[in-house]
Amino acid sequence: MRGIVLTACLVIFTNIWAVGEGESNDTTVTDVSYKDALAEAEQFMNRLDDKVSGWYSDRAFSYIDTAFNDSTSIANVPDSVFIQRLKKLSEETVIELPFNERVKAHIAVYTDKKRAVTSEILGLTDYYFPIFEEELDKAGLPIELKYMPVIESALKPRAFSRAGASGLWQFVYYTGKQYHLNVNSYVDERRDPRKSTQAAIKYLSDLYDIYQDWYLVIAAYNCGPGNVNKAIRRSGGKRDYWEIYYRLPRETRGYVPAFIGAMYALNYYKEHHIIPVKANIPMHTDTLIIQEPLHFDQVSAVLNVPEEVLKELNPQYRRDIIPGGSKSYTLTVPVSVTGQFVELQDSIFNYKDDIYFSEKRETVDPTASSGYVPSSIAGKTKLYYTVKSGDNLGYIADWYDVRISDLRYWNNIYRNLIRVGQRLVVFVPTSQKNKYVSINQMSFAQKQGTASYTASTAPVQTTTGHDPDYIYYKVRSGDNLWLIARKFPGISSDDIKRLNNLTSNSISPGQLLKIKPKG
Incomplete structure (x- = not known):
């Protein structure tokens, strides 16, 4: 049952490396020229550059020039030296470290073509490698798997591929979720050094249960077990990475050579006069x-x-x-x-x-923020009014004895914008229906005659003539109608103009304004 689940879910994981050459029936990798292999290896590293986009180059490192002597260029190093050095490394590793032209090309990229990148990576190993080593040792996996994030992300936890893979170990979203990495708007645990390492170890362990071969595991980590299984079938059942090499997807062929090249470079960087660039990350x-x-x-x-x-x-x-x-x-x-x-x-x-941080509301009262509470329409009759030339909301509200804010609410009107011919809903007391039902057919003069007051330009008296049934406000220096209206929930500047017979927004300090009925 476990194997079935793995085949279904692990194939989801993909990576963006896209190097190599076209399909071939060859089953060896010794027929490629070093020049062609080097071109492929450079393509491989360029895709890594796309992932990290220079983020760390600007923020995490203090650059210094690295010494470089042309005599130490890889072109001047005999193959026998590389073979001997890899042999020495393999004495401490479970995973074998063979040499060929493709491996040599990746060594050249790390030690020559991309020396600055290698310097950065070396600066980060002091921080990240202890995490990888601890978790790999705890799980009983080969410690040398710690070099996989080097070729996946150049040890940049914010590395992000075009395929959506993220983090040191480059998990895509669904595979990350499959291995219990939380991803939401605030947190992306694919970028968490320890949690992503633990998830990668589980993934690698599951792959090893399938293949029992670490190079096939590493290849499947890159392209998914489905593609590796296909390569094995097309090769007549062969289960050696180098024998199924040309049956693998193009983007996977450079993966194992890059793994060996990175391991070589990070162990023999001194021999190539590469100086680690110290990262500005606290080690403790x-x-x-x-x-x-x-x-x-x-x-x-x-x-x-x-x-x-x-x-x-x-x-x-x-x-x-x-x-x-x-x-x-x-x-x-x-x-x-x-x-x-x-x-x-x-x-x-x-x-x-x-x-x-502001409290996230569990319940919401629309009146709490707006201060406006629509008038109840219970026991009221719905009437319709058709807007005529010369009308405005203030006039219409006055003719029907309703608030402008209610008129806006009932008709979904933004600000005071109405148009000729627009049909407006108005709610009036049922007991007074006959008083209002004919307004829609009246002339403008007739409608004005029904209003509770007539328009006037005369200023409101500030000392006498108070209506005891209304609340008043005395204008202060700096006030305007909008500011005054904000002091009284549910009241608009147009309401104040209508109640005080104002034909403009002009008011004066000391002026007494009628605001709203009491109670």
Whole structure:
């Protein structure tokens, strides 16, 4: 049953390496020229450059010039030297390390053509290799598998392929989910160094259960077991990587030679005068458990830790936010600030928390934010009014004794925009239906005659004439109708103009404005 599940799910995993040459019936790899192999190897590395896009070159490294003597160029090194060096390496590895023109080409890329990339990778091995080695040892897998992320991502946890593969081990979304890596808008555990390593080890272990051969496992990791199985069938059942080489997908053929080339380069870089470039990542860290939402800026501001350092140590957080809440998350920090974090954690979580985090509402009351509550239409009759030339919402609201805000709400009107011929819904008390039913047929003068007041340009009196049934507001310096209306939920500037017979937005300090009925 297990094998069936694996065949169904593991084939999902893909990678973007696309190097090599066309299909051939040959079953050996010794017939290729070194020049052609080198061109393929350079293509392979260029695709790696596309993945990482120079992100670390700008942020994680302090560059220094690497010494290079032309006499140490790979062109001047006899093949026997490479064979001897690989033989020495293989004394400590389970996975064999053969030599051929394709392996030599990848050695050339790492030690000559892409020396700067190799320098960067060497700078990162001090941080990432201990993680890989610990997890591989715990699982009982060959330690030399730690070189796989070198050819997958150049040890860049934010590496992202065109096929959607992400992280040090380049998991695509569905395979990551299959191996319990959480991916959502805040977190991408494919970029978590330890969790992605644990997932990759499970994946590699499952593949080894199928093939019992590490080079076939490495090939299947790249192109999926379905493609490896197809290559085995087409080769008449042969189960040696080099014998099925030309039956594999083009993008997979360079994968094993690159693996051997990377292992060689990272062990014999001194012989090629390559100097590791130190990465600006703290080598000594602690991992803290976080159970509340936390932004990197909060940690950075209180503990004076550069935000870039937090990003480097915690690449799994996509928005520099640890979501917290119902589950716990980890935060990796320099060991030098662990004590400070524990001591100052209240200050850290409280620092500008109202800016970085707002409560996610479980229930919503539309009136809570707008302040507007539509008038009830219970016990009211629906009437229709057809807009005529010269009409505006203020007039229509006055003719029917309704609020402009209600008129907008009933008719889904944005601002005060209405057009001639538009049919508006109006709700009026059923007991007064006869008073309003004929308004739609009246002339403008007749409708104005029904209004509760007539328009006037006279200013509102500020000391006398108060209507005890209304709430008033005294205009202050700097006020305008919009600002005043905001002080009273459910009231608009047009409502104030209508109640106070204003024909413009002009008001004066000291002026007394009628706002709304009491009660």
